[in-house]
Amino acid sequence: MMRKRQRAGTRVAVLVLSAAMLSGCAEMNLFGHYAKRATSEPPPANASAAATYKIGKPYQIKGVWYYPQEDFDYDETGIASWYGPDFHGKLTANGEVFDQNAVSAAHKTLPMPSVVRVTNLENGRSLVVRVNDRGPFAHGRVIDMSRRSAQLLGFEGQGTARVRVEIMAEESRVLAGKLAPSGGPQEPAIVAAPRGSVTAESLPPPGSSEPSRPIVASAAKVDTSAQRSAAAVEATERKLASQEVSSVPVHSTGIYVQAGSFSRHDNALRLSARLSAVGRPNVEQVSVKGKTWYRVRFGPMTNVDEADRLLESVIAAGQQDARVIVD
Known part of the structure; x- marks a missing residue:
């Protein structure tokens, strides 16, 4: 009888644990690589790597609240860290598969993806990276770089570096437009609502014998706009893929x-x-x-x-x- 009760208790515990895990999946994905510490198994090889444009709702980690938002004026200095082997092949907070050998980064509040320029203020190396994850949640860190990014910026060995993080507004808007083709982010942004425009056209007087003619948009103009948009996306993605390191003058910092x-x-x-x-x-x-x-x-x-x-x-x-x- 005791063994039966033990087996029954085990089955109940398994069911409760399974339900808790299912209900927590969405929350774990929000926290990006912080939450991935709770599991050691990577996603299956055919896991979807389709990126989405995500701002996210306010969230709390270790008693601290974070408020994601669009900020195309973002410019901050602080300490950068890096992450790699423990998270390689796992999903990021916006649904991509993390590659430690690619140039990417995690940030606590910027939209995903965003394009930022990170400059190592200790050696002048500067790199354009894609923000596609949430973090770092260690106190005192402003951005978490992929291992490759840390190598290119020259601080893989020491683990941290003094950096400046600047959002690249135009490139970030290009990616947002590509991944949110309906014209807006998938989640409400904490920004002012855009204002629509109204075009007025004079109508013919009543009784006019001239039939109404539908207004047809110029195909040439539409094609040109689409071409410009595609070219901008291609240029942004080419810049991100280049892993090109530039050198900028820096001064001593405290x-x-x-x-x-x-x-x-x-x-x-x-x-x-x-x-x-x-x-x-x-x-x-x-x-x-x-x-x-x-x-x-x-x-x-x-x-x-x-x-x-x-x-x-x-x-x-x-x-x-x-x-x-x-x-």
């Missing part, structure tokens, strides 16, 4: 932990005082697009490890949005 940024000086001073137990933050006044901000920062740090340790302390003190920046 690593900082930014605990917060405020439009009011007194708010910055209050946070600085509250974090005095963690260290000695500075309150700096800066102007961004004509607006004055007061940043609460620690640093510069000696290295990434020191910045990581301090960042954890600042987060533990209640500043979940604190981040590592390079300046």
Whole structure:
């Protein structure tokens, strides 16, 4: 009797576990390579690698909320890391198959795919990559590069690098247009709704003997527009496939932990005082697009490890949005 109950309990546990796994599939795919840590089996060889244009809904990882959105002005500095062998051949967050030998990257909030230029601020190497996954979710990392991307940027061996990440707006729009042919993303974007246009045409007076004629779009114009669009897509994909590394001038940079940024000086001073137990933050006044901000920062740090340790302390003190920046 005891054995029967054990077998029955085992069957129930298996059924419950199977149901939980099925219900979690969609959520796991959202989190990209973070979620893939939960499984060691790659997708079947014939798994669909068809990419889709995906912005995604807000999501939470390790107590931190992320808000994906279109941002064609995105330009940020920080620390890059890379990922490869553990995820090679597995699905990315937008349905592609991850190839560690291709040039790609994971980002927490940019649409997938997006095209970004990543510049290693330590050696001046610069590379155009395709964002097709979500991550990195380690504190203090701004982007996670594929292994090949890290090799080309020259930081595979050291594991991390100070980088600048700039979205390439035109190329990103081209990919969005290709993968969302209906004219909009598959999921609602956090942007203003576009305005349609109305064309007015004078009508003949009542009783006119001239029959109405249908307005036919010029086939030549349509063909030309399609050709331009196809050429733009081809040029973007050619640029991504080239794995071409350019060299740009860079200046010396420092690593900082930014605990917060405020439009009011007194708010910055209050946070600085509250974090005095963690260290000695500075309150700096800066102007961004004509607006004055007061940043609460620690640093510069000696290295990434020191910045990581301090960042954890600042987060533990209640500043979940604190981040590592390079300046």
